Amino acid sequence: MVRSKTVWATALLLTATLGAAAVPAVAAPAAAPLAAAACPTGWSSLGKTRSGSTSGEYITNVRTGRHACYDRFVVDVPDATAAQLGYSVRYVNRLIGDPSGEVIPVRGGAILEIVVRAPAYDPDTGAATYSGRTGRRLPGVNLTGYRTFRDTRFGGSFEGQTQFGLGVRARLPFRVLQRDGHLVVDVAHTW
Template sequence: MRRMGAMGAAVAALALAGTALAAGASTAGAAPATASTATACPTGWGSGVKGGVTAGAVPLKDIRTGKHDCFDRMVFDVPGGGDIGYYVQYVDRLHQAGSGDYIPVAGGAILEVRVAAPSYDPETGAATYPGKVGRPLPGVDITGYRTFRDTRFAGSFEGETQIGLGVRARLPFRVTQLTDRLVVDVAHNWTGSR
């Protein structure tokens, strides 16, 4: 009997693997898709107060939002701001910093977001973000979002910009500091399911 060399064994292994793949491919088309291929959503964010102190005088340039499978996202762009300070919490009612004026925000719960970046240039006083107090955020359309319900600009006071974010319910959220950006994600639910 003749022995197979290393090359012959490799060829035989590839042939067997090809046969197994062909058999799997022919049955895979007939099998229904399973839920095990779904990606799990992150959990453990919580709904308590979150804050990161970093003083800054670099102005806010833009606020934008995005929809994801597991959460809705709001991004604050502060070019040149480095790590941006913030304070985010659920509130019963949104009151403008400084004046204390009430600003109505629609939704089952309200997230107050304070970002350590004014909506104006501190040196010239010129507006760098076109928000109007008590109005929805300019250029932000949250139609069709699963969690976000309303956005309200509350103005800037003492170097901070204040936003009211109306959400469907008091849901877990996370805040991520990135260079020149602050990201607020609000989960679609507490369970981590889509």
């Protein structure tokens, strides 16, 4: 019994000594790619567009969320089905307000222009259904603690479509998802 404990202790000490000598000092960062491998892949930074019409439906809110691999931007269009939601999401050099043609400053290393084919006003009465103001930050959206998002701006709502500017850290891959009542834009933290 004493001999097996001695053999076991010697083997443990030998393994620890040889293992430490055999592992180079740079081996510890190898764990980082494993975490990144769990994130979604296959997204691109190319523009994404889908035609659609949301006759009678309108935008009521915009919100954001943080996830392990991406930051999320959500536009709420409560009565629209996924099949109705049309959009255009693309990187632009400058956010140009529609229809004013004025440049709207957006902070960040890159700017995503998000155009939703739904108004931010009631088409029947003309009353605003979303409290965004042209050129201003989006109301109720706080980007503190986000890894990718840097700024949000309301571009305006004109002729049945609404424009947003999303400032991001860099030109990163993104995806667009359509859900009943929501348009979702996810921007990855890394390539």
